[in-house]
Amino acid sequence: MTEETPPKPVPAAAAAPKKGPVATDASQKPLVLGLAAAVPGSVLSAKEFVGETTVDVALDRILDALRHLKNASFTYLVDLTAVDWKDRQPRFDVVYYLHSFQKGNERIRLKVGVKEGEECPSATAVFETSNWMEREVFDLFGITFKDHPDLRRILTWEGFNGHPLRKDFPVEGIDTGAAIYPDRYPEGGGPAPDDPNRKTLS
Amino acid sequence: MEISPSLLNNVLIPIVKALVIVNVMAVMSGVLTIIERRSLAFLQVRKGPNRVGWEGSLQWVADTVKLLFKEDVVPEKAEHLIHYLAPVLVVVPALTVFAVIPWGPEMTFRVPGIGKITTGAYATDLNVGLLFILAVTSIGIYGIILAGWASNSKYALLGGLRSAAQLISYEVPMGFAVVSVILMSRSLSLVEIIEAQRRMHLWFVFPGLLAFFLYFLSGVAETNRVPFDLPEAESELVAGFHTEYSGIKWSFFFLGEYANMVTVSAIATTLFFGGWLRPFPNVAALSFLDLIPGIVWFLAKIFVFMLVYIWFRGTFPRYRFDQLMDLGWKTLIPLALVNLVVIAIAALGGTRGLQILAWILCGGFALAVVVVTRTRSRKAARAARPVTPVEVRA
Amino acid sequence: MSAPAGIGEPEPPPDDHTLLGLREMELNFGPQHPSTHGVLRIILKVDGERIVSARPEIGYLHRGTEKLFETETYPMVIPHTDRLDYVAAATNNHAYCLTVEKMLGLEVPKKAQYIRVLLDEMQRISSHLLWLATAGIDLGAMTPFFYTFREREVILDLFEEYCGARLTLHCMRIGGLLEDLTPGWIQKVRDFTVPFEARIDEYEDLLTENRIWKLRTIGVGVLNAARCVEMGVTGPPLRAAGLAWDVRRAIPYEVYPELDFEIPVGKNADTYDRYLVRMAELRQSRRIVLQCCDWLEKNPEGPIRGKTPRVIKPPVGEAYAAVEAPKGELGFYLVSNGTNKPYRLHVRPPSFINLQALPEMAKGHLVSDLVAVIGTIDIVLGEVDR
Numbered sequence: 013m014t015e016e017t018p019p020k021p022v023p024a025a026a027a028a029p030k031k032g033p034v035a036t037d038a039s040q041k042p043l044v045l046g047l048a049a050a051v052p053g054s055v056l057s058a059k060e061f062v063g064e065t066t067v068d069v070a071l072d073r074i075l076d077a078l079r080h081l082k083n084a085s086f087t088y089l090v091d092l093t094a095v096d097w098k099d100r101q102p103r104f105d106v107v108y109y110l111h112s113f114q115k116g117n118e119r120i121r122l123k124v125g126v127k128e129g130e131e132c133p134s135a136t137a138v139f140e141t142s143n144w145m146e147r148e149v150f151d152l153f154g155i156t157f158k159d160h161p162d163l164r165r166i167l168t169w170e171g172f173n174g175h176p177l178r179k180d181f182p183v184e185g186i187d188t189g190a191a192i193y194p195d196r197y198p199e200g201g202g203p204a205p206d207d208p209n210r211k212t213l214s
Numbered sequence: 215m216e217i218s219p220s221l222l223n224n225v226l227i228p229i230v231k232a233l234v235i236v237n238v239m240a241v242m243s244g245v246l247t248i249i250e251r252r253s254l255a256f257l258q259v260r261k262g263p264n265r266v267g268w269e270g271s272l273q274w275v276a277d278t279v280k281l282l283f284k285e286d287v288v289p290e291k292a293e294h295l296i297h298y299l300a301p302v303l304v305v306v307p308a309l310t311v312f313a314v315i316p317w318g319p320e321m322t323f324r325v326p327g328i329g330k331i332t333t334g335a336y337a338t339d340l341n342v343g344l345l346f347i348l349a350v351t352s353i354g355i356y357g358i359i360l361a362g363w364a365s366n367s368k369y370a371l372l373g374g375l376r377s378a379a380q381l382i383s384y385e386v387p388m389g390f391a392v393v394s395v396i397l398m399s400r401s402l403s404l405v406e407i408i409e410a411q412r413r414m415h416l417w418f419v420f421p422g423l424l425a426f427f428l429y430f431l432s433g434v435a436e437t438n439r440v441p442f443d444l445p446e447a448e449s450e451l452v453a454g455f456h457t458e459y460s461g462i463k464w465s466f467f468f469l470g471e472y473a474n475m476v477t478v479s480a481i482a483t484t485l486f487f488g489g490w491l492r493p494f495p496n497v498a499a500l501s502f503l504d505l506i507p508g509i510v511w512f513l514a515k516i517f518v519f520m521l522v523y524i525w526f527r528g529t530f531p532r533y534r535f536d537q538l539m540d541l542g543w544k545t546l547i548p549l550a551l552v553n554l555v556v557i558a559i560a561a562l563g564g565t566r567g568l569q570i571l572a573w574i575l576c577g578g579f580a581l582a583v584v585v586v587t588r589t590r591s592r593k594a595a596r597a598a599r600p601v602t603p604v605e606v607r608a
Numbered sequence: 609m610s611a612p613a614g615i616g617e618p619e620p621p622p623d624d625h626t627l628l629g630l631r632e633m634e635l636n637f638g639p640q641h642p643s644t645h646g647v648l649r650i651i652l653k654v655d656g657e658r659i660v661s662a663r664p665e666i667g668y669l670h671r672g673t674e675k676l677f678e679t680e681t682y683p684m685v686i687p688h689t690d691r692l693d694y695v696a697a698a699t700n701n702h703a704y705c706l707t708v709e710k711m712l713g714l715e716v717p718k719k720a721q722y723i724r725v726l727l728d729e730m731q732r733i734s735s736h737l738l739w740l741a742t743a744g745i746d747l748g749a750m751t752p753f754f755y756t757f758r759e760r761e762v763i764l765d766l767f768e769e770y771c772g773a774r775l776t777l778h779c780m781r782i783g784g785l786l787e788d789l790t791p792g793w794i795q796k797v798r799d800f801t802v803p804f805e806a807r808i809d810e811y812e813d814l815l816t817e818n819r820i821w822k823l824r825t826i827g828v829g830v831l832n833a834a835r836c837v838e839m840g841v842t843g844p845p846l847r848a849a850g851l852a853w854d855v856r857r858a859i860p861y862e863v864y865p866e867l868d869f870e871i872p873v874g875k876n877a878d879t880y881d882r883y884l885v886r887m888a889e890l891r892q893s894r895r896i897v898l899q900c901c902d903w904l905e906k907n908p909e910g911p912i913r914g915k916t917p918r919v920i921k922p923p924v925g926e927a928y929a930a931v932e933a934p935k936g937e938l939g940f941y942l943v944s945n946g947t948n949k950p951y952r953l954h955v956r957p958p959s960f961i962n963l964q965a966l967p968e969m970a971k972g973h974l975v976s977d978l979v980a981v982i983g984t985i986d987i988v989l990g991e992v993d994r
Contacts, residue, residue, distance in 0.1 A: 033925070064926075064927060087838070089840055090930075091956040095952045096952070119928075144964045145961075167666065183678075440750075444976075449642050449643035449979050450975055452641060529751065531820045534977065536974065
């Protein structure tokens with residue numbers, strides 16, 4: 013083991029001023045320029061923060077942008093999630109994070125704004141791995157994905173009423189009431205002790 | 215009071231013997247569990263049950279009492295009568311088999327009030343003893359299939375079906391292995407088979423080395439033990455055919471399994487290891503070994519087999535279903551057929567022929583062991599593996 | 609009460625798979641089952657014992673962790689991360705702390721980095737040992753369980769001595785560590801690690817050349833490199849497919865660039881190769897632990913915590929940082945609005961994403977192989993369901 017060490021690659025913002033890292037404009041980076049040229053009208057803005065490139069993409073061009081990036085060696089969808097900005101319009105950000113195995117492990121983040129009730133095109137046509145991630149976003153944020161093969165709740169139970177990661181969802185939870193199988197058990201959470209349909213042993 | 219000899223010989227003595235054997239077997243299964251758990255614990259660097267009684271020796275009593283008093287849960291949609299019948303169907307044949315197992319030679323002892331009694335240490339000596347065993351042990355499988363079906367549970371059903379397929383596949387090589395012993399001894403009576411080994415000065419394991427391996431492998435498979443414990447494969451089928459059983463009914467399956475293990479070991483001992491005979495029964499210099507009664511020799515040999523069972527359990531992963539079938543049909547049955555032909559030819563030469571075969575087989579086996587251990591190096595095996603470390607620098 | 613869209617079971621696909629007019633059976637595998645490693649439920653369609661389709665249903669352990677993150681201040685989030693992958697808490701802590709440090713632009717002292725890496729690698733050893741134990745049991749090999757737990761116990765004892773907890777360590781802090789090492793701890797780690805090589809040989813003696821083990825694992829659950837990337841599968845399954853990709857080398861963090869270790873890769877992308885990869889990783893982790901011990905013995909002095917502000921308020925923005933957890937790439941995506949609580953903190957859990965490949969890996973195999981496949985993905989339901 014050597015005592016003198018090569019400079020550490022990851023906190024890239026280590027040399028930043030004392031206040032902490034600041035965001036810089038990244039729209040002139042070749043990667044972003046390439047994306048803007050290949051998919052016209054897709055790049056709304058781009059910035060770089062702590063060494064990560066984030067590109068705001070128009071909602072209707074997101075699939076094309078993803079497809080372009082996948083062909084440009086960004087074959088691995090690291091993460092797909094959403095952020096709820098409650099009072100902003102559009103309310104939600106759907107965030108894609110892509111990784112390239114070839115270009116020196118470069119990563120790029122795409123963001124699209126989705127209004128409440130608006131449909132986001134499903135990325136499953138491009139990246140199969142986004143299936144469960146989109147189900148999770150649907151479950152926790154209530155963003156629906158167009159053309160998703162199997163858009164069901166994944167973490168909360170079927171019949172749950174609400175989307176827990178929305179900012180207006182109370183942390184202590186809600187009274188789900190009869191939301192569990194409302195068609196089968198109209199009141200309460202399940203069969204009552206004197207319910208004739210109740211299954212008993214022996 | 216005078217007891218007529220026919221009453222004594224035909225009724226009283228068999229009843230006493232049957233009672234003794236059934237009760238001893240029931241207790242022995244319990245004792246075997248504690249032996250198994252302790253030996254397994256030894257293999258697995260842990261302690262095992264060591265609180266109840268001396269070093270946990272009474273744990274099985276506590277377990278039995280617990281099982282007797284446990285609630286007997288029957289699934290609502292089970293086929294009640296068959297669900298009840300299945301454990302009985304497992305246990306009864308398992309215990310019935312012990313009627314013909316020869317624990318020891320004929321003994322003579324004096325009973326006060328009755329007089330001198332000469333009797334064998336076995337319930338009966340059927341002249342078709344081997345056939346009887348093969349027939350009766352096969353009945354036990356109905357219990358398992360019915361248990362799987364009657365529980366009305368998919369896991370139990372899969373377990374029962376696996377069990378049926380497994381038993382049918384392994385009954386065949388087992389039968390062939392047994393037939394080769396019949397060829398050597400020219401008798402179906404277990405007592406006569408032991409006597410034949412004494413006459414020939416030869417344990418049948420030597421000429422029947424292959425037959426023994428076939429028999430024991432099939433035996434392990436038929437008793438649903440590791441590595442052939444697919445019908446109850448815990449990690450796949452929860453508990454297989456006895457998933458929906460509890461309490462005393464469940465313990466009946468357990469009793470049946472252990473009784474079957476003892477049966478397989480006892481028959482292996484009888485057919486291949488000279489039963490109650492001491493080692494080298496014809497060598498006069500070892501006659502001091504006769505001080506140990508035959509029944510002790512017999513039990514000691516069974517015990518060794520039980521340890522092998524436990525050793526298997528501590529060593530092997532479980533076979534997959536199709537692999538198990540492949541092993542049975544594609545490997546064991548052809549081998550059994552070849553073995554049968556070889557032994558039939560050797561048996562034409564009588565004792566002499568069998569002895570020559572024994573020398574050839576055992577010599578070949580020893581040679582093979584030496585060659586394999588010498589040539590197979592761990593390093594070469596490691597080098598041939600597909601995983602290689604790669605130096606990756608960012 | 610009207611149900612939201614997408615509720616309930618999807619329409620069953622048309623029944624095209626029939627044999628002699630018999631329909632396949634639906635088998636409910638879990639959530640209470642001995643080998644689902646928790647509360648995973650898989651709805652199987654089986655034709656005899658052959659799996660026609662497998663559909664995992666998760667969420668039985670959902671605790672709303674990501675919602676809870678938003679209600680806690682930055683340091684208070686750390687104990688929640690312990691409960692994600694509860695058999696590898698150190699890497700969870702580490703990934704979270706890295707993310708916040710990245711946002712703050714904090715420099716972590718060298719010594720703290722080495723201790724973090726040391727803890728990470730010991731955690732990797734303990735996690736892989738637990739994997740080996742349970743994967744063995746899944747295939748009916750009972751004995752390796754006890755052998756690996758003997759060693760795992762020592763590691764947990766060492767953790768306990770260092771930070772007082774055995775599983776939920778909560779030992780890393782933003783900017784460094786909470787406590788310095790206890791005196792003599794490094795020597796104890798060394799006493800465990802040096803003879804550990806022989807222990808790995810012992811496990812391998814039990815399984816690697818075992819005929820039944822090979823029969824059960826070779827060719828089972830194949831997922832080649834291209835499919836791994838498509839499905840986002842990382843960690844040992846990806847490396848067993850032949851792609852030498854490891855976050856520790858690809859996107860290095862802490863002192864990993866200074867350390868000497870190799871990345872094991874497989875060829876056949878099956879369960880056996882994944883087993884071999886994990887066994888090789890045990891050896892590599894052991895090497896890293898020893899190197900960390902060497903460094904820490906040479907440099908016993910030094911701070912263990914950087915210049916962390918008293919109240920942690922990262923600037924407005926977003927960041928993602930990942931570590932190589934025992935199960936794959938574990939990342940945290942943090943969105944900050946400048947307050948002392950995360951606005952949004954998302955976990956990229958490797959188990960969750962690797963589990964997605966289960967139906968593909970299990971299809972066409974037998975029910976027995978499903979158990980092997982679940983084992984080989986190495987999931988922890990705490991992380992899958994969060």
